[in-house]
Amino acid sequence: MDSIRNFSIIAHIDHGKSTLADRMIQLAGLTNSRTFRDQILDTMDIERERGITIKSQAITLPYRAQDGGTYYLNLIDTPGHVDFSYEVSRSLASCEGVVLLVDAAQGVQAQTLANLYLAMEHDLEIIPVINKIDLPAADTERVMEQIENELGLDPFGSILCSAKEGTGVPDIMEAIVQRIPPPRGDAGKPLSALIFDAQYDAFRGTVVFCRVFDGIMKAGQAVRFMHNDTVYRVEEVGRFSLVREKKEQLEAGDVGYLIAGIKNVADVSVGDTITDDHRPCAAPLPGFKEAKPVVFASIYPIASDDYEELVVALEKYKLNDASFTYQKDSSVALGQGFRCGFLGLLHLDIVQERLEREYDLSIILSVPSVRYRFILKNGETVYIENPAHYPESMSIEKAEEPYIRATMMFPEQYLGAVMKLCIDRRGENSHINYPSPERVELQFELPLSSVIYDFYDSLKSLTQGYGSFDYDIIDYRESDLVLLDILVNGEKVDALSQIVNRAVARERALNTCERLKEEIPRQMFKIAIQGAVGGEIIARTTISAFRKDVTAKCYGGDITRKRKLLEKQKKGKKRMKMVGSVSIPQSAFVSVLKSDKG
Amino acid sequence: MIPDNNTSTLPGLYIHVPFCVTKCPYCNFYSVTDRSAIPSWINALRREMNWYKGEFEHFDTVYLGGGTPSVLSPNELAAVLDGAYEAFTISGDCEVTIEANPGDIDEDFLSFLRDTPVNRVNLGVQSFDDAVLAYLGRRHDSEDCRTSINLLRNSGYDNIGLDLIYAVPGQSMKSWKVTLEEALRWKPEHLSCYELTLETGTPMGRRFADGDVELPGEDERYDFFMTTSERLEKDGYIHYEVSNFARRETFRSRHNMKYWNHVTYLGLGPSAHSFSGNRRWWNHASVERYISDLEHNRRPLEERESLTDKDLRLERVFLGLRTIDGIDGNDPALFDPPANNILQQCLADGLLEHRAGRIVPTRRGLALADQLAVLL
Numbered sequence: 001m002d003s004i005r006n007f008s009i010i011a012h013i014d015h016g017k018s019t020l021a022d023r024m025i026q027l028a029g030l031t032n033s034r035t036f037r038d039q040i041l042d043t044m045d046i047e048r049e050r051g052i053t054i055k056s057q058a059i060t061l062p063y064r065a066q067d068g069g070t071y072y073l074n075l076i077d078t079p080g081h082v083d084f085s086y087e088v089s090r091s092l093a094s095c096e097g098v099v100l101l102v103d104a105a106q107g108v109q110a111q112t113l114a115n116l117y118l119a120m121e122h123d124l125e126i127i128p129v130i131n132k133i134d135l136p137a138a139d140t141e142r143v144m145e146q147i148e149n150e151l152g153l154d155p156f157g158s159i160l161c162s163a164k165e166g167t168g169v170p171d172i173m174e175a176i177v178q179r180i181p182p183p184r185g186d187a188g189k190p191l192s193a194l195i196f197d198a199q200y201d202a203f204r205g206t207v208v209f210c211r212v213f214d215g216i217m218k219a220g221q222a223v224r225f226m227h228n229d230t231v232y233r234v235e236e237v238g239r240f241s242l243v244r245e246k247k248e249q250l251e252a253g254d255v256g257y258l259i260a261g262i263k264n265v266a267d268v269s270v271g272d273t274i275t276d277d278h279r280p281c282a283a284p285l286p287g288f289k290e291a292k293p294v295v296f297a298s299i300y301p302i303a304s305d306d307y308e309e310l311v312v313a314l315e316k317y318k319l320n321d322a323s324f325t326y327q328k329d330s331s332v333a334l335g336q337g338f339r340c341g342f343l344g345l346l347h348l349d350i351v352q353e354r355l356e357r358e359y360d361l362s363i364i365l366s367v368p369s370v371r372y373r374f375i376l377k378n379g380e381t382v383y384i385e386n387p388a389h390y391p392e393s394m395s396i397e398k399a400e401e402p403y404i405r406a407t408m409m410f411p412e413q414y415l416g417a418v419m420k421l422c423i424d425r426r427g428e429n430s431h432i433n434y435p436s437p438e439r440v441e442l443q444f445e446l447p448l449s450s451v452i453y454d455f456y457d458s459l460k461s462l463t464q465g466y467g468s469f470d471y472d473i474i475d476y477r478e479s480d481l482v483l484l485d486i487l488v489n490g491e492k493v494d495a496l497s498q499i500v501n502r503a504v505a506r507e508r509a510l511n512t513c514e515r516l517k518e519e520i521p522r523q524m525f526k527i528a529i530q531g532a533v534g535g536e537i538i539a540r541t542t543i544s545a546f547r548k549d550v551t552a553k554c555y556g557g558d559i560t561r562k563r564k565l566l567e568k569q570k571k572g573k574k575r576m577k578m579v580g581s582v583s584i585p586q587s588a589f590v591s592v593l594k595s596d597k598g
Numbered sequence: 599m600i601p602d603n604n605t606s607t608l609p610g611l612y613i614h615v616p617f618c619v620t621k622c623p624y625c626n627f628y629s630v631t632d633r634s635a636i637p638s639w640i641n642a643l644r645r646e647m648n649w650y651k652g653e654f655e656h657f658d659t660v661y662l663g664g665g666t667p668s669v670l671s672p673n674e675l676a677a678v679l680d681g682a683y684e685a686f687t688i689s690g691d692c693e694v695t696i697e698a699n700p701g702d703i704d705e706d707f708l709s710f711l712r713d714t715p716v717n718r719v720n721l722g723v724q725s726f727d728d729a730v731l732a733y734l735g736r737r738h739d740s741e742d743c744r745t746s747i748n749l750l751r752n753s754g755y756d757n758i759g760l761d762l763i764y765a766v767p768g769q770s771m772k773s774w775k776v777t778l779e780e781a782l783r784w785k786p787e788h789l790s791c792y793e794l795t796l797e798t799g800t801p802m803g804r805r806f807a808d809g810d811v812e813l814p815g816e817d818e819r820y821d822f823f824m825t826t827s828e829r830l831e832k833d834g835y836i837h838y839e840v841s842n843f844a845r846r847e848t849f850r851s852r853h854n855m856k857y858w859n860h861v862t863y864l865g866l867g868p869s870a871h872s873f874s875g876n877r878r879w880w881n882h883a884s885v886e887r888y889i890s891d892l893e894h895n896r897r898p899l900e901e902r903e904s905l906t907d908k909d910l911r912l913e914r915v916f917l918g919l920r921t922i923d924g925i926d927g928n929d930p931a932l933f934d935p936p937a938n939n940i941l942q943q944c945l946a947d948g949l950l951e952h953r954a955g956r957i958v959p960t961r962r963g964l965a966l967a968d969q970l971a972v973l974l
């Protein structure tokens with residue numbers, strides 16, 4: 001156990017976590033540079049393209065230290081986005097220490113802090129690392145000051161590094177061995193292991209990633225997943241180098257994987273405790289939370305013939321994403337589909353993109369919604385995340401919506417602009433801190449519904465890219481809610497219905513109508529687009545009709561050419577959704593989704 | 599027997615005369631201005647006729663198009679017609695049309711033409727406004743038009759068609775109305791009124807693509823279209839196809855109807871297209887290739903295609919919706935089932951209507967024929 005070190009790298013997005021992980025893997029000799037792919041831990045295409053790590057993974061790095069001993073450094077990668085902060089916390093619970101990476105040019109950002117706090121909650125040893133010192137804009141002095149003043153860490157303990165060029169990486173490895181304590185635990189005690197991730201393998205079923213705290217886990221053993229209360233027989237345990245490496249057993253202190261004939265990733269909950277079925281531990285490990293979706297939207301196939309394909313795609317997708325939920329839903333306008341739950345908008349984006357890319361589906365998403373709470377006159381409390389299930393307005397005693405505490409960091413000069421943004425989004429109870437003279441940490445309580453759309457984008461552009469953002473859901477608060485319907489030629493497009501605060505209903509309605517007007521091509525009939533609350537029209541636009549669209553000459557030779565042209569146009573039409581007699585392109589739904597604000 | 603509306607199911611013969619004196623800057627038809635190749639073109643044409651000898655039952659239309667067939671001398675024209683009559687069976691009541699340019703025809707030419715089977719002349723008037731004619735780069739003026747029409751009438755031609763163009767850059771509605779009125783005074787049996795369409799391959803089309811030419815907007819083009827249709831119908835003309843009007847049903851262009859009704863036609867000459875059953879084929883758009891291929895006993899084919907049932911269906915819909923004969927309202931296979939909504943809306947909105955078991959476009963529907971075809 002003394003030769004094991006369990007650690008994570010934590011950082012604000014883009015500060016170089018994946019790049020540093022790559023360097024460490026190279027240094028450990030797991031790969032020679034010829035076969036080395038950049039950012040080896042980010043296995044999914046989307047992660048590569050977006051440069052974010054969505055699913056955490058773990059890898060064991062053998063390392064020969066200066067003291068002559070061989071150590072096994074278990075690097076547990078963590079997702080770097082606010083949507084996935086629970087998964088981050090489970091990864092951290094599996095470690096004894098972290099490498100806290102700070103970009104030498106950008107300095108400390110909101111997620112640097114958020115991640116640091118998480119690490120502190122778990123009592124982890126923290127090794128500050130200043131990365132990207134090769135950049136001309138690198139300002140290590142300033143970052144050292146931030147580390148001291150804003151993070152409250154000893155700046156002289158920080159390591160200077162360029163993950164890109166490899167400088168400082170051996171120092172980091174050495175510090176991990178010297179400064180992070182080896183895991184404690186007792187292999188003789190009953191088994192307790194923490195699940196921090198799970199992945200689907202087409203041949204073996206679910207591969208569970210875990211950290212063993214006490215006891216031993218090996219093939220043949222009957223294990224119980226305490227929270228889910230399911231029992232499996234262990235088929236294989238091991239650790240990861242670049243591929244799975246089967247081992248005799250995992251014991252207290254180890255990080256590794258477990259294969260036990262588990263069919264679905266959804267059967268496994270991150271944060272659950274694994275124990276021995278015959279000799280269980282006294283209590284599960286603390287901190288279990290079910291990863292609950294907070295953003296909901298319906299998914300429909302553009303062509304209703306594609307419904308079956310969508311069913312299959314969702315089933316397959318779900319295999320590997322336990323925090324994604326879905327259930328049958330149907331829309332008058334869009335037909336059969338699914339109501340889906342996501343951890344946040346980024347999660348939603350990722351799911352949409354993967355369905356389209358990996359399963360070659362054309363889908364339409366309804367306007368995303370949070371989960372509202374209604375206390376009805378009959379005393380009942382209902383949670384509604386689908387505008388289609390909005391309660392009869394007469395029956396509502398009180399309506400509430402979820403609030404978050406947002407933490408933003410940015411240079412002081414943007415304070416006015418960001419304050420205004422937050423107030424526009426119905427923010428309240430602001431708190432301002434000055435962790436250092438020219439930097440502001442601003443906290444606001446905001447309705448979740450007002451940040452799920454483009455809040456982060458707005459923040460970024462207001463602060464010229466310097467603003468960072470993190471949030472926690474805090475509670476439900478009373479809100480004057482209404483159901484906004486969108487009508488196209490008098491027909492309700494239920495996928496565009498939205499639950500909104502009355503104060504913003506009109507603006508939202510106008511905005512939606514304008515967006516649709518921009519995206520719906522002119523057609524043969526005049527198209528009226530209206531926003532309505534409780535039958536009252538509060539916004540309207542019209543798209544004038546096409547009047548002339550015909551080729552003047554169509555003689556002999558023209559016919560083949562003309563037919564091909566029409567075929568192409570017909571294909572384009574197929575990618576649109578018919579609502580009544582109006583063809584609405586997918587882009588129209590997307591534009592409404594992207595542009596709304598609370 | 600040919601029914602009242604002059605449609606038939608017998609094949610038609612098209613002959614492309616690929617020569618013009620000058621090239622109009624908007625024109626997308628294949629033609630060359632070097633006329634020295636006319637004799638060898640005639641030889642090649644006669645060889646091509648022999649290729650198809652016996653392949654078709656008799657034709658009941660012959661159409662000499664181009665290009666400018668009226669650039670041919672009487673002897674050359676005689677050679678072309680004789681060739682066709684020798685190679686093919688051509689019915690007695692055949693509609694034989696020649697396209698002619700105003701100014702090309704004089705008394706001598708007409709007295710010759712009267713002795714040929716040509717019984718219909720389509721005159722490329724384009725406009726009675728000299729400014730518009732100049733803009734279009736035509737080599738004739740409005741006076742030439744008047745002279746030609748007079749000559750034609752005096753020589754006894756009782757089936758004349760005039761081609762006109764509207765929505766020319768800079769052309770006012772007033773100018774167009776003046777042209778329409780004058781055209782009506784001549785009481786032509788047939789009128790073709792085309793909206794100017796600029797193709798990328800033409801000099802004017804290139805100027806348009808570069809932003810140097812501005813075409814009237816959709817609303818204006820719609821006004822031109824509607825004004826034309828309403829005015830001509832007022833004088834009893836039948837708006838039987840998007841751009842075509844007949845003074846009486848019997849004066850519809852029997853030949854052009856074949857294109858829109860999927861009737862067999864054989865096209866001879868460079869760039870000419872042919873259709874039979876489910877096959878289309880067309881010739882090289884090159885006089886040289888055409889001549890040399892035929893001199894070497896090769897068919898001068900550029901390409902051929904077989905139409906699937908789906909292709910044919912789409913063609914039936916989009917061609918049908920261009921004419922007031924419309925499409926078969928009882929053939930469910932013609933429509934995409936999801937289009938039913940749209941069909942109903944089009945009927946309700948007066949773009950289409952039911953007539954004698956068919957679904958036919960109204961005047962406003964004709965203006966949207968391409969859209970309708972995409973949606974239905």
Ligand SMILES: Nc1nc2c(ncn2[C@@H]2O[C@H](COP(=O)(O)OP(=O)(O)O)[C@@H](O)[C@H]2O)c(=O)[nH]1
Pocket residue numbers: 011012013014015016017018019020051052053080131132133134135161162163164165
């Ligand atoms: N110049 C420089 N660029 C770096 C360094 N480390 C990472 N980067 C770049 O910073 C960007 C973000 O890095 P990445 O490892 O994906 O960050 P992550 O989001 O924390 O995983 C990438 O373009 C890297 O190439 C460094 O030491 N120097």
Ligand code: SF4
Pocket residue numbers: 617618620621622625626627629664665666699722
């Ligand atoms: S419009 Fe007629 S005359 Fe002018 S170039 Fe074309 S074919 Fe020749």
Ligand SMILES: [Mg+2]
Pocket residue numbers: 017018019042051052053080
């Ligand atoms: Mg990364």
